[in-house]
Amino acid sequence: MIDPNIGRILSNRYQLVELLGQGAMGRVYGARDVLLGGVPVAAKFLAQTLLNQKMRDRFEKEAKTCAGLGQRSMNIVRVMDYGADDDEIPYYIMEYLKGESLSDVISRQPLPLPRFVRLTRQVCLGLQCAHQGIEIDGEIYPVVHRDIKPSNILVIQDENFGELAKILDFGIAKVLQADSGQTNCFMGTLAYASPEQMEGHELDGRSDIYSLGVMMFQMLTGKMPLHVDTHTFGGWYRAHHQQPPRSFESANSNVKLPKPLENLVMSCLAKSPSDRPQSINEVLKALDPFYQKYSASQELRDRLKDFVGRVPINPTPKVPTSLNPEEICRLASWPADKPRAEIVFPNAIRTSNETLATLWVMMTQSEIEKRLICTRYKQFLFIPAPHPTLLWLTVLYNQEYGPRWVPCYLDLKSTQGQKMARFVIESIR
Incomplete structure (x- = not known):
């Protein structure tokens, strides 16, 4: 069945070209900006089943948050416009990103250390920008993402910067305003949520650091640091509060990590926020020696290896010889x-x-x-x-x-x- 939205023009400017993806919160279309000569963009619509005022307000807040942050960080998806179509369904226009989710990257194999460091550092730079905050009515308020996980990180190839990690989906991000009140309910993804997030407490950047720790462990081993028998709220609540994270060796015996890096990941997974790095700046500082260590040639090797590794090639037979x-x-x-x-x-x-x-x-x-x-x-x-x-x-x-x-x-x-x-x-x- 042909999608009736294909070909529609929004605000006399954005023509929908193809459906890129859809979920419970809405749909994302590839589009082109006809006013600027057909420049590719993406249009995200709020799902029709969520057209109540609360969700409209949240959707608008997501657009404004990404617009404010994306202008300052290349590691956060950039939003350029916001509006509503003829049926009053809200949408926002963002940069068109062609790549694959970090979840897909990890599913093939754990990341080699140089690539892990580069991508993690970029995610941290995006979080640093969010935690530094956005301006509202002349005041700066920090932003907590609340849903850091591999499927919300898009890995793209940029012509100028090479491999880039982009943080997506600020739909449940929390702007920490003084009068914003308590969260009082759980929002996020069970497997990556911090203990305090499971309790519905007011959060700060240390909650994102916990989720980052879960993701880093998964990037390095291909496995989750915690295990539950049933994927229920109760099962994950007990795991995040009581279960110590498994060791890297038990998760993947092939993973050999420098002790400082292992300690960094485990500190991010601390149950108490006070035992974790107190800011994303501390995580970046701990990653810096590893980032400085790996040269451009190692980056090239990892990227090429990932690319050609997807295509099976019959090995070239070797000719025995005694010559060097x-x-x-x-x-x-x-x-x-x-x-x-x-x-x-x-x-x-x-x-x-x-x-x-x-x-x-x-x-x-x-x-x-x-x-x-x-x-x-x-x-x-x-x-x-x-x-x-x-x-x-x-x-x-x-x-x-x-x-x-x-x-x-x-x-x-x-x-x-x-x-x-x-x-x-x-x-x-």
């Missing part, structure tokens, strides 16, 4: 299927122990003479959109003659490109 890699490279002949011209191409050389990713280049005799003494620099750039490509860039630098750039593109949609990318991953250290 350097000797093999020196004895290798120019491939018969390659023209004798000034070209650059990747080529796999097999040894008895490994397959080496090598870059071959043919230059003129005069250019070779200039490059007999050179310093070589190597860099890899991975671009997942609009087409997954790896740029293998080698620079031959001679102090007298300057640089000679040797760029080579690997098409990661092709089997050959994926194979070569696997060999490159193994060679990056």
